[in-house]
Amino acid sequence: MRWINHVKAVPHRPPQLRSVMISAGHSDTVPGIVANGYKEADIVQRFRDAVSIELKLLGIMHLLDGEPGENLPLREAVKIAARNEIAIEFHANGGGPGATGVETLSQAHNKPLGAELCSVTAEVLGIANRGAKPEGSGQHSRLAFVSQGGGIIHELFFLSNANDLHQFLQHQDELAKRVARVITDAARE
Numbered sequence: 001m002r003w004i005n006h007v008k009a010v011p012h013r014p015p016q017l018r019s020v021m022i023s024a025g026h027s028d029t030v031p032g033i034v035a036n037g038y039k040e041a042d043i044v045q046r047f048r049d050a051v052s053i054e055l056k057l058l059g060i061m062h063l064l065d066g067e068p069g070e071n072l073p074l075r076e077a078v079k080i081a082a083r084n085e086i087a088i089e090f091h092a093n094g095g096g097p098g099a100t101g102v103e104t105l106s107q108a109h110n111k112p113l114g115a116e117l118c119s120v121t122a123e124v125l126g127i128a129n130r131g132a133k134p135e136g137s138g139q140h141s142r143l144a145f146v147s148q149g150g151g152i153i154h155e156l157f158f159l160s161n162a163n164d165l166h167q168f169l170q171h172q173d174e175l176a177k178r179v180a181r182v183i184t185d186a187a188r189e
């Protein structure tokens, strides 16, 4: 038997084992937090679309809560989340003076993935890592995306904090790439 030795090595891409959806918090009609001249719903919809492009480049099939440029209401996002093994909804936080940093809110079994999302976000944006927290600790009183959708709320930064916002606007492309890589690794393990 003779090996054919002119075949070029194809980069090894492990198969996708878990289904993925990514969601933009709030919706086209519910803006979420409005601060420093920005609406939360717009910021997170653009970020979701950027992560989606990166996931496509990495070969990860996924669903969105709407077409690119569209942000469907939460009840639609929750239904899609519940049908997928990995579901992440992006938000921008609001708080009092000085509140800063990234955090995730999820059920206990999603905390390891939440912690990885926090870690890359804190690193890329250079803001505090507030960590992966349980469902009830955020400013959203009822987290259907977590309780019914089984997903992770990713509060990327504080929109109410001008420095957090500045860091996000500077580094959002890099952050989208890094977040997509974390999701990709999770989908392949």
Ligand SMILES: [Zn+2]
Binding pocket: 025, 026, 032, 033, 040, 091, 092
């Ligand atoms: Zn929000």
